[in-house]
Amino acid sequence: MYYGRCFLCGEWGLLEEHHIFGGANRKKSEKYGLKVGLCGDKCHRNGKKAAHQCPETAQKLHEYGQRKYMIENGASIEEFIKEFGRNYL
Template sequence: MKSILQNEKKCFICGRAMTCGPDRLELHHCFYGRPFRKYSDQYGLTVWLCGDSCHRNGKNAVHRNHAVDEEVKKIAQRKFEETHSREEFRQIFNKSVL
């Protein structure tokens, strides 16, 4: 499913639209691990991130900075709850971040 969080292919965190070079965009699943990556795909809870700086290794990268990761998750849950209930979110993802 297409992302419900973004219409453009640009970094969700910094806004860069880099598609090539050393820090090209990578798809990030807002909720990851088994089986949550699959559910993130199914419900469109994915975002594009600069691979090195915003996704994996930078100071504010979602896989290194818990606060940034939690904020992305909160944004994703709020968007999900525009068309679904919080209880449905809990049933699918086993928790609520809000």
């Protein structure tokens, strides 16, 4: 946990690190810095729009993560798919 501004709601407070691509791709999220800080209760775990509760929020984060990866690595959609297994855009 660390102090900062929540990536989703913008509120300041204690944040939890959220790996944008979890599961089999969690280590790749770590490797490429595809993580965001989220307030724990409302935006990360338990709220109606929380990353682990709401498919729409998860999709928006996946889109952001894919774009970030592609820009920072000069990668195409095909190269992203090769690394992460699917296209989120």
